[in-house]
Amino acid sequence: MRMTRRGPSRSGWRSSRRRRSARSSVMLRRPRFVDSRPREERFRLPLLESFPSPPLPSLHPSSLPRSRTCTHRDRGRHHHPRRASAAEVEAAEEEAARLARKEAKRLKREQRRLAAPVEEESTLIPTDNVDRPPHLPSRSPTPVVDIEPITQEEPAPLLRLPGAMRPAAPSKKTLSDLNVHESVRNKRVVDPEMKVKIKGEELGVSEKGKKRLAEMGITEAFAVQTAVLPLLLPPGSPTYLYSAFAPPQDLCVSAPTGSGKTLSYVVPIVETLAPRVVTRLRALVLLPTRDLVAQVRETFEQFGKGTGLKVGTATGQHSFAHEQVSLVGDNVDESIEGGSSQIDILIATPGRLMDHIRATPGFSLQHLRYLVVDEADRLLTQSFHDWLPSILAALKPSSATDVLVERNGGVADALAPEWWDAKIGRVASDLDVRSQPSCQKLLFSATLSRDPAKIDALHLHRPIYISVEDALDPHAEDEGVDSELKFTFPAQLKEHMIFSPSTHKPLYLFHLLHTLSLSSALCFTKSVEAATRLAKLVEFFEQARADTVKDGEEVKKVVVKAYSSELPSGERTRILASFKKGDIQMLICSDLISRGIDLPHVSHVISYDIPADMRKYVHRVGRTARAGKAGDAWSLVEDQEAAPFKAIMTSAQHIQKIARVRVKDSLVEPFMPAYQTALEKLRAHFATGQAKNDATA
Numbered sequence: 189m190r191m192t193r194r195g196p197s198r199s200g201w202r203s204s205r206r207r208r209s210a211r212s213s214v215m216l217r218r219p220r221f222v223d224s225r226p227r228e229e230r231f232r233l234p235l236l237e238s239f240p241s242p243p244l245p246s247l248h249p250s251s252l253p254r255s256r257t258c259t260h261r262d263r264g265r266h267h268h269p270r271r272a273s274a275a276e277v278e279a280a281e282e283e284a285a286r287l288a289r290k291e292a293k294r295l296k297r298e299q300r301r302l303a304a305p306v307e308e309e310s311t312l313i314p315t316d317n318v319d320r321p322p323h324l325p326s327r328s329p330t331p332v333v334d335i336e337p338i339t340q341e342e343p344a345p346l347l348r349l350p351g352a353m354r355p356a357a358p359s360k361k362t363l364s365d366l367n368v369h370e371s372v373r374n375k376r377v378v379d380p381e382m383k384v385k386i387k388g389e390e391l392g393v394s395e396k397g398k399k400r401l402a403e404m405g406i407t408e409a410f411a412v413q414t415a416v417l418p419l420l421l422p423p424g425s426p427t428y429l430y431s432a433f434a435p436p437q438d439l440c441v442s443a444p445t446g447s448g449k450t451l452s453y454v455v456p457i458v459e460t461l462a463p464r465v466v467t468r469l470r471a472l473v474l475l476p477t478r479d480l481v482a483q484v485r486e487t488f489e490q491f492g493k494g495t496g497l498k499v500g501t502a503t504g505q506h507s508f509a510h511e512q513v514s515l516v517g518d519n520v521d522e523s524i525e526g527g528s529s530q531i532d533i534l535i536a537t538p539g540r541l542m543d544h545i546r547a548t549p550g551f552s553l554q555h556l557r558y559l560v561v562d563e564a565d566r567l568l569t570q571s572f573h574d575w576l577p578s579i580l581a582a583l584k585p586s587s588a589t590d591v592l593v594e595r596n597g598g599v600a601d602a603l604a605p606e607w608w609d610a611k612i613g614r615v616a617s618d619l620d621v622r623s624q625p626s627c628q629k630l631l632f633s634a635t636l637s638r639d640p641a642k643i644d645a646l647h648l649h650r651p652i653y654i655s656v657e658d659a660l661d662p663h664a665e666d667e668g669v670d671s672e673l674k675f676t677f678p679a680q681l682k683e684h685m686i687f688s689p690s691t692h693k694p695l696y697l698f699h700l701l702h703t704l705s706l707s708s709a710l711c712f713t714k715s716v717e718a719a720t721r722l723a724k725l726v727e728f729f730e731q732a733r734a735d736t737v738k739d740g741e742e743v744k745k746v747v748v749k750a751y752s753s754e755l756p757s758g759e760r761t762r763i764l765a766s767f768k769k770g771d772i773q774m775l776i777c778s779d780l781i782s783r784g785i786d787l788p789h790v791s792h793v794i795s796y797d798i799p800a801d802m803r804k805y806v807h808r809v810g811r812t813a814r815a816g817k818a819g820d821a822w823s824l825v826e827d828q829e830a831a832p833f834k835a836i837m838t839s840a841q842h843i844q845k846i847a848r849v850r851v852k853d854s855l856v857e858p859f860m861p862a863y864q865t866a867l868e869k870l871r872a873h874f875a876t877g878q879a880k881n882d883a884t885a
């Protein structure tokens with residue numbers, strides 16, 4: 189068969205040929221085939237696209253031999269299908285027929301498969317050959333299956349697997365709880381209104397103890413006492429001085445200011461130690477300030493009257509030698525095992541206690557039955573030469589504390605079982621059971637830390653956390669409340685705030701002094717210096733006011749005094765005594781006495797400068813509304829203090845509890861002339877150095 193090349197047009201073909209002859213002699217030399225078939229047959233192209241799948245090999249020009257396709261130029265210019273040769277057409281027709289046969293066979297096979305009965309169905313659905321209950325309709329013996337093209341068959345639905353789910357975000361409370369000690373999470377909440385009559389048996393107080401409480405005017409136990417006393421004095425069972433093989437659980441107690449925390453540890457300590465025979469140091473109470481040490485000592489002496497228990501203090505108020513003698517006597521007998529002690533109960537500030545641990549021969553903590561940390565949150569934030577690890581080590585000696593042990597005549601005493609196996613005073617045997625410390629740790633505060641790190645540092649033994657708080661308080665368990673702290677306030681406390689331009693602040697103070705008829709108030713400033721200055725201003729103001737009053741009119745001056753750590757201790761005692769007697773109506777002070785000090789008759793607390801944080805606010809306002817009495821707290825908030833004050837109160841969710849009071853200008857205007865005079869006097873006072881003379885006098 190002879191084949192000729194045909195192009196798309198004669199003229200195009202010719203010109204193309206001319207150009208190609210010049211370029212490629214190789215192609216021209218190839219043998220030429222001449223197709224002898226009629227023209228219409230020669231030009232008939234197979235309808236390749238009409239065959240079913242699978243598709244034939246691609247006829248893209250690039251996949252065909254060059255000599256049988258159009259020229260490059262034609263291919264680039266005209267997108268027409270190429271013409272196949274007769275041999276190609278034949279081969280393609282054969283291939284197409286073969287594929288069509290194959291496809292037909294496949295379809296038949298598929299039809300047969302679909303026509304066959306479904307095996308699973310036959311096993312599950314009873315056929316007519318099986319006994320069927322009469323109520324069931326009979327089934328056709330051979331299921332009729334319509335043959336559908338395979339492409340139309342719906343695929344069986346796949347099992348739905350659970351999709352990936354985003355876990356629910358933990359609540360704010362859960363998150364904040366993560367940062368809270370476990371004992372705090374499982375705290376025992378005590379209703380502040382809870383009261384129990386002392387004369388009952390449920391508190392575990394002895395008859396003698398009840399009598400002493402009655403003499404002190406106490407007939408009912410306050411909420412914190414109802415919770416703590418039965419734990420430390422289990423009713424009906426004796427209390428042991430030492431119980432090394434059944435160590436007592438430690439306590440963390442959080443209760444509002446003035447709620448009676450002191451008696452809740454004083455009563456059990458005195459009750460437990462009273463039957464002791466030998467004097468040993470068995471209770472140590474740590475407090476942050478001398479004033480508090482003196483106050484707690486007073487409570488111990490009042491309740492311990494007649495028990496013979498000896499109470500001592502170590503605060504640095506007396507000389508070190510004097511304190512040493514009061515603790516261990518003046519003739520320390522080194523042969524006494526476990527050190528010697530003149531006292532049963534020691535109340536101390538941590539710094540001074542550390543001095544005695546280091547430098548007082550015969551002074552030892554190995555017999556301690558109680559370690560009380562009062563105002564615990566404040567003490568735990570103070571380092572005081574690492575007082576906490578040193579004291580904990582002195583309770584239970586280890587190799588790390590050998591130095592301390594030796595210096596303090598650290599000979600193990602049979603009364604201090606936890607020391608037995610730490611010392612080499614005897615040969616250990618298989619019968620020796622390692623003992624646990626029987627020293628019980630008791631932590632108290634109005635703002636007790638919930639921080640796990642701080643609590644862990646105390647190495648508490650299965651601590652119980654008691655919180656006196658109003659369970660119905662809508663904010664008690666609010667989400668988002670600071671995780672570390674939760675503040676509870678005395679129920680009878682009323683809080684107010686006055687926003688004021690800085691120039692008017694003293695006027696608002698005078699207004700409160702006179703319109704509220706303050707008789708027993710504490711006024712807090714940001715520093716000792718500010719307290720001294722303000723006290724002087726009020727003094728001058730009162731004088732100027734009295735001077736302007738007409739003859740014959742009786743004028744009662746408000747007596748105000750500054751009370752600060754800079755005053756000599758004798759002077760402070762005198763001022764406090766006058767204040768208690770009512771000779772001084774207002775004490776102006778820094779935050780020195782904002783903690784713990786018990787001045788039961790304080791009716792008003794004024795924050796002249798805003799407190800630095802919420803803890804300070806809690807302790808300031810807690811100087812009033814004590815022991816169930818009513819009390820008022822006022823905050824004078826200067827313009828520039830407004831934002832930080834609101835931020836502190838809002839973050840503790842307390843702002844809504846403080847009533848905002850607006851004072852009309854007309855109410856303070858009458859104080860203006862006396863205020864002007866007082867300011868001038870104050871300037872002169874500081875200019876002439878009179879202030880210095882006052883300070884040194």
Ligand SMILES: Nc1ncnc2c1ncn2[C@@H]1O[C@H](COP(=O)(O)OP(=O)(O)OP(=O)(O)O)[C@@H](O)[C@H]1O
Nearest residue numbers: 406408409410445446447448449450634784786815
């Ligand atoms: N059961 C009671 N009945 C009557 N008065 C009590 C009772 N318990 C304690 N008080 C009195 O309540 C006052 C406050 O007690 P206390 O100083 O122990 O409070 P506090 O909780 O330690 O306060 P703060 O946190 O401010 O130190 C004291 O004057 C105390 O005598």
